[in-house]
Amino acid sequence: MSPAPRVPWQAKYLALALIWGSSFLLMKIGLESLHPVQIATLRLVAGTATILVLLWGRGGSLPTERRTWAHLVVTGVFLGALPFTLFALSETRISSALAGIGNASTPIATVLMTMLMMPGTRTSRPKLAAVLVGFLGVITIMQPWNDARPDLVGFAMALAGGASYGVGWTYNRRFLAGADLGGLSQPAATLLMGTVVMLPLAVVWGLAQDVGVSSLWAYDTARLGTSALDAGHTGGGWAWLPLVCVLVLGAVGTGAAYILLFDVVRAAGAVVGSTITYLIPVVSVLLGVALLGESLGIWELAGFVIVLAAAGVINAPERAPAAEETAAAPEALRT
Numbered sequence: 001m002s003p004a005p006r007v008p009w010q011a012k013y014l015a016l017a018l019i020w021g022s023s024f025l026l027m028k029i030g031l032e033s034l035h036p037v038q039i040a041t042l043r044l045v046a047g048t049a050t051i052l053v054l055l056w057g058r059g060g061s062l063p064t065e066r067r068t069w070a071h072l073v074v075t076g077v078f079l080g081a082l083p084f085t086l087f088a089l090s091e092t093r094i095s096s097a098l099a100g101i102g103n104a105s106t107p108i109a110t111v112l113m114t115m116l117m118m119p120g121t122r123t124s125r126p127k128l129a130a131v132l133v134g135f136l137g138v139i140t141i142m143q144p145w146n147d148a149r150p151d152l153v154g155f156a157m158a159l160a161g162g163a164s165y166g167v168g169w170t171y172n173r174r175f176l177a178g179a180d181l182g183g184l185s186q187p188a189a190t191l192l193m194g195t196v197v198m199l200p201l202a203v204v205w206g207l208a209q210d211v212g213v214s215s216l217w218a219y220d221t222a223r224l225g226t227s228a229l230d231a232g233h234t235g236g237g238w239a240w241l242p243l244v245c246v247l248v249l250g251a252v253g254t255g256a257a258y259i260l261l262f263d264v265v266r267a268a269g270a271v272v273g274s275t276i277t278y279l280i281p282v283v284s285v286l287l288g289v290a291l292l293g294e295s296l297g298i299w300e301l302a303g304f305v306i307v308l309a310a311a312g313v314i315n316a317p318e319r320a321p322a323a324e325e326t327a328a329a330p331e332a333l334r335t
Contacts, residue, residue: 013260013268016257016261021100021279027088030245031091033242043253044191047254050256052188058183060183068179071171071175084161095288097284100283100285105138105163105307106165107278107314108163109164112166118173130313137303137305138303142303143300184258191254277315
C-alpha cells in the first residue's frame with residue numbers, strides 16, 4: 001500500500017492566513033458575551049492545552065534551563081498575554097476589520113526593535129524607508145484632520161497589539177535563538193508562560209469588579225443578537241456561540257496553528273512564512289465586511305494599502321545563504 005499523500009505546504013500556508021485572519025472575527029463575536037480579559041485568558045488556556053497535548057503526543061519536551069524560562073516569561077507576555085488582551089480590548093471600540101489592520105504594525109515594530117536590541121544587525125535603506133512609509137499609512141488611517149475618524153484609543157490598542165508581536169519575536173531571536181529544542185517545544189513553553197502571567201492578572205481584574213471574582217466566569221447573553229451574524233438567534237445553542245468562538249480561537253488559532261507555521265517554514269523557508277503577516281489583515285477585512293456588515297472609509301482603505309506595501313518591502317528577503325534563511329525563525333508573524 002502506498003503511503004498517504006502529505007498535505008502540500010501551500011495548503012497549510014493558506015490555512016494559516018485564514019485561521020489567523022479570522023481571529024479578529026472570532027474575538028468580535030466573543031465580545032458579545034465575554035469581557036476582553038476573559039477572552040485573552042480563555043484563548044491562552046485553550047491554546048496552551050492544545051499545543052501541550054500535541055507536543056507530548058509527538059514525544060517532545062519542554063526546555064529545562066532556568067535561564068531559558070526567564071526569557072520565556074518575557075516572550076510569553078509579548079507574544080501572548082499582552083497582544084491577546086490589547087486586540088480584544090481594541091475591538092470594544094473599533095471594528096474587527098480595523099483591528100486586523102492594526103496587526104500589520106508587526107513588521108514595522110520588528111525593524112525598530114531589531115535596531116534597538118540587535119545593533120549589529122544590518123538594516124537596509126529600503127526597509128528604513130518602508131518603516132517611515134508605514135507610519136504615514138498609520139496616520140492616514142487615524143485621520144487626525146477628520147472629525148469622522150475612527151476611535152483613536154481603540155486603533156492605538158490594535159497597533160500596540162501588533163507591535164507587541166514585533167517586540168516578542170525580536171526578543172526571541174536575540175535571547176532564545178539557541179534554546180529551541182525543535183518542533184513545538186519553544187512555542188509550547190511560550191504559550192505556557194503567557195498563561196502563567198495572564199491567570200493572576202485575570203484574578204486581579206475579577207476582584208476589582210463589582211461582583212467580585214465571580215466575574216471571571218460570568219457570561220452575558222443580554223447583547224446577543226446585535227450583530228449581523230447572529231441577529232434573531234438569541235436562544236438555544238446559539239447563546240453559546242461567543243464562548244465556542246473563543247475556544248476555537250484558542251485551540252485552533254493559537255495552539256494548532258503553530259504546527260502549520262513550523263511546517264510552512266521548514267518546507268518553504270522563513271521568507272515565505274513571514275509573508276503571512278500581510279495576508280492576515282486582508283482576511284480580517286474581508287470577513288468583517290462580509291459577515292459582520294462592517295465597512296471602511298476611503299482614508300482607512302488608502303492607509304491600509306500603504307501599510308501593506310510597507311510591510312511587503314520590510315519582509316522582502318535580504319541576500320543571505322540559503323541555509324541561514326531556512327533555519328531562521330519568522331520574526332514578523334501574527335494573531
